[in-house]
Amino acid sequence: MPELPEVETIASDLREKISKQKLEKIEISDPSVINLKNNRTSVLVQKYIKEINRHGKYLSLVLDDNQIVTIHLRMTGRLIIAPKNAPLEKYERARLIFENNSLIFADIRRFGKIWLCDEQNHKQETGVCRLGSDALDPKFSFNDFKKALKNKNGVIKKYLLSQNIVAGIGNIYADEILFLSKVCPDRKVSTLTESELKNIYHNIAPILKKAIKNRGTSFSDYVDTKAEKGKNQEELFVYGRGGQKCLQCGNKLQKIRIEGRGTVFCENCQK
DNA sequence: AGTGGCTCCTGAGCGC
DNA sequence: TGCGCTCAGGAGCCAC
Numbered sequence: 248m249p250e251l252p253e254v255e256t257i258a259s260d261l262r263e264k265i266s267k268q269k270l271e272k273i274e275i276s277d278p279s280v281i282n283l284k285n286n287r288t289s290v291l292v293q294k295y296i297k298e299i300n301r302h303g304k305y306l307s308l309v310l311d312d313n314q315i316v317t318i319h320l321r322m323t324g325r326l327i328i329a330p331k332n333a334p335l336e337k338y339e340r341a342r343l344i345f346e347n348n349s350l351i352f353a354d355i356r357r358f359g360k361i362w363l364c365d366e367q368n369h370k371q372e373t374g375v376c377r378l379g380s381d382a383l384d385p386k387f388s389f390n391d392f393k394k395a396l397k398n399k400n401g402v403i404k405k406y407l408l409s410q411n412i413v414a415g416i417g418n419i420y421a422d423e424i425l426f427l428s429k430v431c432p433d434r435k436v437s438t439l440t441e442s443e444l445k446n447i448y449h450n451i452a453p454i455l456k457k458a459i460k461n462r463g464t465s466f467s468d469y470v471d472t473k474a475e476k477g478k479n480q481e482e483l484f485v486y487g488r489g490g491q492k493c494l495q496c497g498n499k500l501q502k503i504r505i506e507g508r509g510t511v512f513c514e515n516c517q518k
Numbered sequence: 519a520g521t522g523g524c525t526c527c528t529g530a531g532c533g534c
Numbered sequence: 535t536g537c538g539c540t541c542a543g544g545a546g547c548c549a550c
Contacts, residue, residue, distance in 0.1 A: 400520075507523080
Protein backbone atom coordinates (compact mmCIF):
# COMPACT_ATOMS: atom_id res chain seq x y z
CA MET A 248 0.00 0.00 0.00
CA PRO A 249 1.32 3.44 -0.79
CA GLU A 250 2.75 5.20 2.27
CA LEU A 251 5.02 8.24 2.39
CA PRO A 252 7.99 6.72 0.47
CA GLU A 253 5.78 5.39 -2.30
CA VAL A 254 3.89 8.67 -2.66
CA GLU A 255 7.19 10.58 -2.65
CA THR A 256 8.54 8.28 -5.38
CA ILE A 257 5.47 9.04 -7.46
CA ALA A 258 5.69 12.76 -6.70
CA SER A 259 9.29 12.93 -7.90
CA ASP A 260 8.39 11.04 -11.09
CA LEU A 261 5.58 13.52 -11.68
CA ARG A 262 7.85 16.51 -11.05
CA GLU A 263 10.07 15.16 -13.79
CA LYS A 264 7.34 14.23 -16.27
CA ILE A 265 4.41 16.63 -15.95
CA SER A 266 5.79 19.83 -14.34
CA LYS A 267 4.99 23.01 -16.26
CA GLN A 268 2.74 21.12 -18.65
CA LYS A 269 -0.68 22.33 -19.68
CA LEU A 270 -3.62 20.26 -18.46
CA GLU A 271 -5.82 19.86 -21.52
CA LYS A 272 -8.57 17.57 -20.42
CA ILE A 273 -9.87 15.53 -17.50
CA GLU A 274 -11.67 12.28 -18.26
CA ILE A 275 -13.61 10.61 -15.48
CA SER A 276 -14.53 6.97 -15.93
CA ASP A 277 -15.71 6.41 -12.36
CA PRO A 278 -17.33 9.48 -10.80
CA SER A 279 -17.46 7.82 -7.36
CA VAL A 280 -13.74 8.38 -6.77
CA ILE A 281 -13.83 12.06 -7.70
CA ASN A 282 -14.84 14.77 -5.27
CA LEU A 283 -15.76 17.76 -7.29
CA LYS A 284 -18.31 20.42 -6.68
CA ASN A 285 -19.87 22.63 -9.32
CA ASN A 286 -18.49 20.74 -12.29
CA ARG A 287 -15.00 22.05 -11.79
CA THR A 288 -13.23 20.05 -14.49
CA SER A 289 -14.02 22.84 -16.92
CA VAL A 290 -12.37 25.33 -14.58
CA LEU A 291 -9.19 23.28 -14.39
CA VAL A 292 -8.41 22.65 -18.01
CA GLN A 293 -6.04 24.83 -20.04
CA LYS A 294 -4.09 25.62 -16.86
CA TYR A 295 -0.43 24.83 -16.26
CA ILE A 296 1.04 22.68 -13.48
CA LYS A 297 2.81 25.13 -11.20
CA GLU A 298 4.06 22.79 -8.50
CA ILE A 299 3.69 19.25 -7.20
CA ASN A 300 3.55 18.80 -3.44
CA ARG A 301 3.24 15.94 -0.98
CA HIS A 302 2.10 16.03 2.63
CA GLY A 303 1.98 12.63 4.29
CA LYS A 304 0.28 10.35 1.79
CA TYR A 305 -1.51 13.17 -0.03
CA LEU A 306 -0.29 14.43 -3.38
CA SER A 307 -1.25 17.87 -4.73
CA LEU A 308 -0.91 19.19 -8.25
CA VAL A 309 -1.12 22.97 -7.98
CA LEU A 310 -2.22 24.75 -11.15
CA ASP A 311 -1.16 28.24 -12.14
CA ASP A 312 -4.49 29.77 -11.11
CA ASN A 313 -4.21 28.08 -7.70
CA GLN A 314 -6.76 25.38 -8.36
CA ILE A 315 -5.49 22.15 -6.81
CA VAL A 316 -5.86 18.52 -7.85
CA THR A 317 -5.36 16.47 -4.68
CA ILE A 318 -4.89 12.71 -4.85
CA HIS A 319 -4.85 10.03 -2.16
CA LEU A 320 -4.09 6.48 -3.30
CA ARG A 321 -5.24 4.73 -0.10
CA MET A 322 -4.77 0.96 -0.54
CA THR A 323 -4.60 0.09 -4.20
CA GLY A 324 -4.50 3.38 -6.08
CA ARG A 325 -1.95 3.77 -8.86
CA LEU A 326 -0.77 6.73 -10.91
CA ILE A 327 0.60 5.75 -14.27
CA ILE A 328 2.17 8.09 -16.81
CA ALA A 329 1.13 6.98 -20.27
CA PRO A 330 1.10 8.29 -23.83
CA LYS A 331 -1.64 10.77 -24.58
CA ASN A 332 -3.84 8.30 -26.45
CA ALA A 333 -3.11 5.24 -24.30
CA PRO A 334 -5.93 2.67 -24.16
CA LEU A 335 -8.09 2.38 -21.07
CA GLU A 336 -6.06 1.02 -18.17
CA LYS A 337 -7.45 -1.83 -16.09
CA TYR A 338 -9.42 -0.33 -13.16
CA GLU A 339 -8.95 3.14 -14.61
CA ARG A 340 -11.00 5.72 -12.69
CA ALA A 341 -9.79 9.01 -14.11
CA ARG A 342 -7.24 10.47 -16.48
CA LEU A 343 -5.55 13.84 -16.69
CA ILE A 344 -4.47 14.58 -20.23
CA PHE A 345 -1.52 16.93 -20.73
CA GLU A 346 0.18 18.35 -23.81
CA ASN A 347 2.72 15.53 -24.07
CA ASN A 348 1.32 12.61 -22.06
CA SER A 349 -1.43 11.58 -19.68
CA LEU A 350 -1.66 10.65 -16.04
CA ILE A 351 -3.93 7.71 -15.34
CA PHE A 352 -5.45 7.10 -11.93
CA ALA A 353 -6.35 3.40 -11.57
CA ASP A 354 -7.64 1.75 -8.42
CA ILE A 355 -8.91 -1.78 -7.88
CA ARG A 356 -10.79 -1.12 -4.67
CA ARG A 357 -11.94 2.45 -5.22
CA PHE A 358 -10.68 3.56 -1.82
CA GLY A 359 -8.47 6.18 -3.46
CA LYS A 360 -9.81 9.67 -4.03
CA ILE A 361 -9.24 12.70 -6.19
CA TRP A 362 -10.39 16.13 -5.09
CA LEU A 363 -10.64 19.14 -7.37
CA CYS A 364 -10.66 22.26 -5.22
CA ASP A 365 -9.45 25.81 -5.16
CA GLU A 366 -6.69 26.87 -2.81
CA GLN A 367 -9.05 28.38 -0.25
CA ASN A 368 -10.97 25.23 0.55
CA HIS A 369 -8.64 22.41 -0.45
CA LYS A 370 -7.25 21.67 3.03
CA GLN A 371 -10.72 21.47 4.53
CA GLU A 372 -12.31 19.46 1.71
CA THR A 373 -9.53 16.90 1.41
CA GLY A 374 -8.76 16.41 5.11
CA VAL A 375 -5.21 17.75 4.73
CA CYS A 376 -6.12 20.24 7.48
CA ARG A 377 -6.19 17.40 10.02
CA LEU A 378 -2.69 16.13 9.26
CA GLY A 379 0.18 16.44 11.68
CA SER A 380 3.72 17.28 10.55
CA ASP A 381 4.95 15.39 7.55
CA ALA A 382 7.22 12.61 8.82
CA LEU A 383 10.10 13.97 6.72
CA ASP A 384 9.58 17.64 7.51
CA PRO A 385 12.94 18.85 8.90
CA LYS A 386 10.98 21.07 11.28
CA PHE A 387 9.32 18.01 12.86
CA SER A 388 11.33 17.77 16.09
CA PHE A 389 11.58 15.24 18.86
CA ASN A 390 9.74 17.70 21.09
CA ASP A 391 6.88 17.90 18.58
CA PHE A 392 6.67 14.11 18.58
CA LYS A 393 6.75 13.89 22.36
CA LYS A 394 4.18 16.63 22.73
CA ALA A 395 1.81 14.93 20.27
CA LEU A 396 1.98 11.73 22.34
CA LYS A 397 1.55 13.41 25.70
CA ASN A 398 -1.38 12.13 27.79
CA LYS A 399 -2.26 9.44 25.28
CA ASN A 400 -3.56 6.16 26.65
CA GLY A 401 -3.34 3.88 23.64
CA VAL A 402 -0.54 1.71 22.26
CA ILE A 403 2.37 3.19 20.33
CA LYS A 404 1.58 1.58 16.98
CA LYS A 405 -1.81 3.22 16.91
CA TYR A 406 -0.23 6.68 17.12
CA LEU A 407 2.42 5.98 14.51
CA LEU A 408 -0.50 5.22 12.20
CA SER A 409 -2.46 8.32 13.25
CA GLN A 410 -1.98 10.86 10.50
CA ASN A 411 -2.84 13.71 12.85
CA ILE A 412 0.19 12.88 15.04
CA VAL A 413 2.71 12.47 12.23
CA ALA A 414 1.71 12.17 8.59
CA GLY A 415 2.93 9.53 6.14
CA ILE A 416 3.51 6.36 8.15
CA GLY A 417 1.31 3.35 7.35
CA ASN A 418 1.25 -0.24 8.47
CA ILE A 419 4.46 -1.40 6.77
CA TYR A 420 6.74 1.34 8.06
CA ALA A 421 5.13 1.44 11.51
CA ASP A 422 6.15 -2.20 12.06
CA GLU A 423 9.63 -1.58 10.68
CA ILE A 424 10.16 1.55 12.78
CA LEU A 425 9.13 -0.27 15.97
CA PHE A 426 11.33 -3.26 15.18
CA LEU A 427 14.44 -1.14 14.67
CA SER A 428 13.54 0.85 17.78
CA LYS A 429 13.29 -2.38 19.80
CA VAL A 430 9.84 -1.45 21.08
CA CYS A 431 6.82 -3.80 21.09
CA PRO A 432 3.97 -2.39 19.01
CA ASP A 433 1.47 -3.04 21.82
CA ARG A 434 3.31 -0.98 24.42
CA LYS A 435 1.17 1.73 25.97
CA VAL A 436 2.66 5.11 25.13
CA SER A 437 2.58 6.06 28.82
CA THR A 438 5.05 3.23 29.64
CA LEU A 439 7.68 4.30 27.09
CA THR A 440 10.90 5.75 28.45
CA GLU A 441 12.43 8.93 27.07
CA SER A 442 15.14 6.92 25.32
CA GLU A 443 12.63 4.53 23.75
CA LEU A 444 10.65 7.50 22.43
CA LYS A 445 13.88 8.99 21.09
CA ASN A 446 14.75 5.72 19.37
CA ILE A 447 11.39 5.67 17.66
CA TYR A 448 11.63 9.30 16.61
CA HIS A 449 15.17 8.89 15.28
CA ASN A 450 14.27 5.79 13.28
CA ILE A 451 11.35 7.38 11.42
CA ALA A 452 13.24 9.49 8.86
CA PRO A 453 16.06 7.04 8.01
CA ILE A 454 13.63 4.17 7.41
CA LEU A 455 11.42 6.29 5.17
CA LYS A 456 14.42 7.75 3.33
CA LYS A 457 15.89 4.33 2.69
CA ALA A 458 12.56 3.24 1.24
CA ILE A 459 12.47 6.29 -1.04
CA LYS A 460 15.96 5.41 -2.23
CA ASN A 461 14.60 1.93 -3.04
CA ARG A 462 11.65 3.50 -4.90
CA GLY A 463 9.16 2.16 -2.37
CA THR A 464 7.89 -1.14 -1.03
CA SER A 465 5.90 -3.27 -3.48
CA PHE A 466 4.34 -5.78 -1.17
CA SER A 467 1.12 -6.31 -3.06
CA ASP A 468 -0.24 -3.62 -5.32
CA TYR A 469 2.13 -0.66 -5.30
CA VAL A 470 3.93 0.30 -8.50
CA ASP A 471 5.48 3.60 -9.61
CA THR A 472 4.38 5.82 -12.51
CA LYS A 473 6.06 3.46 -14.99
CA ALA A 474 4.12 0.53 -13.45
CA GLU A 475 7.39 -0.78 -12.02
CA LYS A 476 7.77 -2.29 -8.58
CA GLY A 477 9.99 -0.80 -5.89
CA LYS A 478 12.60 -2.91 -4.19
CA ASN A 479 12.33 -1.95 -0.54
CA GLN A 480 10.31 -5.13 0.22
CA GLU A 481 13.63 -6.99 0.00
CA GLU A 482 14.89 -5.03 2.98
CA LEU A 483 11.97 -5.36 5.39
CA PHE A 484 12.71 -6.90 8.78
CA VAL A 485 9.20 -7.75 9.97
CA TYR A 486 6.29 -6.63 7.79
CA GLY A 487 4.82 -9.61 5.95
CA ARG A 488 7.19 -12.01 7.71
CA GLY A 489 4.92 -13.32 10.49
CA GLY A 490 5.88 -16.89 11.49
CA GLN A 491 9.31 -16.59 9.83
CA LYS A 492 12.63 -16.21 11.61
CA CYS A 493 13.73 -12.85 12.98
CA LEU A 494 16.62 -11.65 10.82
CA GLN A 495 18.46 -10.42 13.90
CA CYS A 496 18.00 -13.17 16.50
CA GLY A 497 16.42 -16.13 14.69
CA ASN A 498 13.35 -16.32 16.93
CA LYS A 499 9.97 -16.88 15.32
CA LEU A 500 8.27 -13.56 14.53
CA GLN A 501 4.85 -13.08 16.13
CA LYS A 502 1.80 -11.90 14.25
CA ILE A 503 -0.99 -10.15 16.15
CA ARG A 504 -3.73 -7.65 15.43
CA ILE A 505 -3.54 -4.10 16.72
CA GLU A 506 -6.36 -1.71 15.96
CA GLY A 507 -7.53 -4.07 13.24
CA ARG A 508 -4.12 -4.08 11.53
CA GLY A 509 -1.89 -7.07 11.02
CA THR A 510 1.20 -6.48 13.14
CA VAL A 511 4.46 -8.42 13.09
CA PHE A 512 7.15 -8.15 15.73
CA CYS A 513 9.91 -10.08 17.50
CA GLU A 514 9.21 -10.88 21.14
CA ASN A 515 12.91 -11.30 21.76
CA CYS A 516 14.25 -8.14 20.10
CA GLN A 517 11.38 -5.80 20.96
CA LYS A 518 10.57 -4.93 24.57
C1' DA B 519 -11.83 14.56 23.83
C1' DG B 520 -10.49 10.05 23.15
C1' DT B 521 -11.41 5.57 21.62
C1' DG B 522 -13.11 1.31 19.51
C1' DG B 523 -15.57 -0.57 15.92
C1' DC B 524 -17.86 -0.43 11.52
C1' DT B 525 -17.74 0.72 6.65
C1' DC B 526 -16.20 1.26 2.05
C1' DC B 527 -14.09 -2.15 -1.78
C1' DT B 528 -12.22 -6.25 -4.61
C1' DG B 529 -8.82 -9.85 -5.45
C1' DA B 530 -6.04 -13.59 -3.60
C1' DG B 531 -5.65 -17.65 -1.15
C1' DC B 532 -7.43 -21.49 1.17
C1' DG B 533 -10.34 -25.52 2.74
C1' DC B 534 -13.70 -28.59 1.36
C1' DT C 535 -14.17 -26.55 -10.66
C1' DG C 536 -16.36 -23.72 -7.72
C1' DC C 537 -18.24 -22.04 -3.62
C1' DG C 538 -17.82 -19.56 0.64
C1' DC C 539 -14.95 -17.77 3.91
C1' DT C 540 -11.08 -14.84 5.57
C1' DC C 541 -7.67 -11.50 4.93
C1' DA C 542 -5.34 -7.26 3.10
C1' DG C 543 -6.12 -1.97 5.53
C1' DG C 544 -6.38 3.99 5.08
C1' DA C 545 -9.31 6.92 6.85
C1' DG C 546 -14.06 8.81 7.57
C1' DC C 547 -17.74 8.27 10.51
C1' DC C 548 -20.50 7.22 14.54
C1' DA C 549 -21.69 5.76 19.21
C1' DC C 550 -20.20 5.75 23.69
